[in-house]
Amino acid sequence: MPQTHARTCHICEANCGLLVEVEGRDILSIRGNPDHVLSRGHICPKGTAIADLQNDHDRLRRPVKKVDGQWREISWETAFAEIAGRLGELKGQGGKPAMYMGNPSAHDYGISTQVGQLRRAIGLKNIYSASTLDQIPHHVVQYHMYGHVSLAAVPDIDRCQHLIIIGGNPAASNGSIWTVPDFKKRVKEMQARDGKLIVVDPRRTETAKLADAHHFVKPGTDTALLIGILKSVFDGGHVDTSRLDDILDDSWADIAPAIADFDLDQLAVHCGIGKDVMQAMAADLAADQPAAIYGRMGVSVCEFGTLNQWLIQVINIATGNLDREGGTMVPEPALDTINLVGRGSVRKTDTVRGEMPVIMGELPTITLADEMLREDEERIRALFVITGNPVLSAPDGAKLDTALEKLDLMVSFDMYVTETSRHADYILPPCGPLEKDHYPFFFGPLAVRNYASYSPAIFDIPEGEKADWEIIAELAREILASDGQDVPNIRPPRDVLDNMLQSSPAGLTLEEVEAAPNGIDLGPLRPCMADRLMTEDKQIQCAHPDFLAELQRFSASLADEQPDSLCLIGRRHVRSNNSWLHNSKRLLKGPERCTLMIHPDDAAARGLEDGGMATVTGRVNSVEIVVEITDDVMPGVVSIPHGFGHGRKGVGLSVAREKPGVSLNDLTDPESFDPLSGNAVLNATPVTVEPAMEIVAAE
Ligand SMILES: Nc1nc2c(c(=O)[nH]1)N[C@H]1C(S)=C(S)[C@@H](COP(=O)(O)OP(=O)(O)OC[C@H]3O[C@@H](n4cnc5c(=O)[nH]c(N)nc54)[C@H](O)[C@@H]3O)O[C@H]1N2
Ligand SMILES: Nc1nc2c(c(=O)[nH]1)N[C@H]1C(S)=C(S)[C@@H](COP(=O)(O)OP(=O)(O)OC[C@H]3O[C@@H](n4cnc5c(=O)[nH]c(N)nc54)[C@H](O)[C@@H]3O)O[C@H]1N2
Ligand code: SF4
Ligand SMILES: [Mo]
Secondary structure, eight states, rough: OOOEEEOOOSSSOOOOOOEEEEEEEEEEHHHHHHHHTTTTTTTHHHHHTTHHHHTTHHHHHHEEEEEEEEEOOOOOHHHHHHHHHHHHHHTTTEEEEEEEEEEGGOHHHHHHHHHHHHHHHHHOOOEEEEGGGGHHHHHHHHHHHHHTTTTTOEOTTTTTTTEEHHHEOOOHHHOOOBBBBBBBHHHHHHHTTTOOOEOOOOOOOOHHSSSSEEEEEOOTTTHHHHHHHHHHHHHOOOOOOTTTTTGBOOGGGGGHHHHHTTOOOHHHHHHHHOOHHHHHHHHHHHSSEEEEEOOOHHHHSSSSSHHHHHHHHHHHTTTOTSTTTSSEOOOOOOSSSHHHSSOOOOEEETTEEEEEEEEEEEEEEHHHHHHHHSSTTTTTEEEEEESOOOOSSSSHHHHHHHHHHTSSEEEESSSSSTTTTTSSHHHHHHHOGGGGGGOOOOOOOOOBBBEEEOOOOOOEEEEOOOOOHHHHHHHHHHHHTTTTOOOOOOHHHHHHHHHHHHSTTTTTOHHHHTTTTTTTEEOOOOOOOOHOOSTTSSOOOOHHHHHHHHHHHHHHHSOOOOOSEEEEEEOTTTTBBBTTTTHHHHHHHOOOOOOEEEHHHHHTTTTTTTTSEEEOSSOEEEEEEEEEEOOTTTTTTTOOOSSTTTTTTTTTTTTGGSSSSOOOTSOOOOEEETTTTEEEEEEEEEEEEOOOOOOOOOO
């Protein structure tokens, strides 16, 4: 008999409610759950493709060990014992271990409940992760302004009347640091009530196509636009902080003078957006209606990423939109991590690249390859990669390829032999996705409504397989035991989850949440900033000295000559997710997706033809890629999606290898970074583009 299970999708931050129809262990269909309290029936093609992940023949079912260049299945006991033994030996010789945690670990709450134990067992204070290729600037800003790295205010799209999205493409990404399933319909609803969506992006994206207005911006220059908007708010007499006056600290008064000397005309030239547009944006955000400005990857993974995210907060404050219904608000989710974990930290540490920021114990991933390649006793000799693929995700993947080969021990927690895990000595694969339970641990606190939704596993874990959390917990115990240390009992993720739910203000039990397969709606977001601030004086620290100093660094950089090379940016597609999901036939179908988008004028100037091959060369490397001529990208800008490049030797992804593409991160440059957060610069990479040399067959 077919059975239908309600389940939340774990692939992206939207966490859509799905209906999974199964018979025995066969998946008959996966569709959107119309009754889910948050996603209201929305689903994207990746949700349906969970069936392909569950059934993928390339997915490893047993631990494997590399022996003479070949993968051999071994038992879990042997794998754990050998890894613990080799780690112990290495550490005995003074060898340094490290860990990289990839994006999917943020989508598996079970991992979060156990990984601390593994870190302690290995002896790691800090780790590398996808956060420093992504959102780490948000955490720096939230830490300083609101007193907690995770106190994030998200746009209340369901009541907003004027929304500016700068450097985000939720129509493809389904939202980020903003859990907003069903984004397109929410935009349509906003427009139906006369609200407006404005998009700022160097590409006319899927989101831009939904918008009431779209402005091209030169990659990497948004700081000029944001300062221009803020200055126009002050100069136009639009400041209205009345709602927040009790919680703004004295440093609010430092902001207007700090931007007073910027010249709107110069800012406009720098970013390519006219000062009239800046002034109109300021007036619209400050008009008598709830409004919000929101910025994501396009303004985070750049040299002034932290400054950008600070300016966005300040604009929302200045226009009276922070902590306002229809503006931006901090959610109050059923599981409120803010009160349960510490405020986080913002520090500096010595690295092979000199002093670098460490935010919440996150070392900059741009330094990882160099730390493995250094030749002193500080060299990283053992690396644990938990659910990530940095060879494709981090700048200069080719250098990482070289560096990973130098390790004395590498362990990948992954179900595939990927571009990264192919370098491992051991791969520890988790069970299938529908054999795990799910809770939106990190994304409930970022959702457009307050809610809770728990999904039990649909299938039992087959004999001999394990969930990620079990693998992590058991390896941690083995390492502690072999080191002669006390071995604590494992606390199952469900117990931790139940405890955290009950300790949160909503006070729900896991049993109550589980009894509601469509989720529990706790209502729309509410202004609550005054209660939630975790700064010492319970006030918003408006202008931390680091941000003011960064304004000056930006000001000085305006005098720098801008290179006249082409500017490379990334892109995301709704049928792909970072470096994986390319092994699903149903997602891969359709036209070639790993193309170089280039404007017709730039193509003509270089003699490039649509569908022809181009060589793209940056400072670190060059790639050959199919050309796609389109005026969706602005002149001077070219775009390649990240996460491709499956043609590398030994990759065990048979479907993905049919359309391997090239890796954007063979062109991005780890030398560039945001000095306040250590974040990578993944956009605005200077490149040259020319027709690829044709190979003429010998006569
Ligand atoms: N140029 C450029 N680079 C980027 C970006 C960009 O926009 N441009 N985006 C950056 C961002 S935002 C991010 S988050 C990173 C992401 O980059 P990574 O952190 O490297 O994450 P993924 O590419 O998602 O890695 C997926 C890997 O995890 C494995 N995996 C998937 N699910 C599971 C699971 O449940 N358990 C286990 N054990 N393994 C699993 C997959 O097989 C795959 O090998 O990429 C970054 N890199
Ligand atoms: N389908 C799909 N969904 C995903 C993912 C995926 O890979 N595929 N990845 C998930 C992850 S890990 C994340 S972090 C989120 C990211 O979510 P988003 O940030 O919404 O996604 P991106 O597509 O990276 O959007 C960044 C936008 O910034 C633009 N951009 C590039 N450079 C600049 C610039 O200098 N200035 C401005 N203003 N814009 C610029 C790009 O053209 C792009 O449209 O998506 C998540 N969802
Ligand atoms: S939008 Fe994200 S959460 Fe929703 S179905 Fe697609 S991948 Fe899953
Ligand atoms: Mo991300």
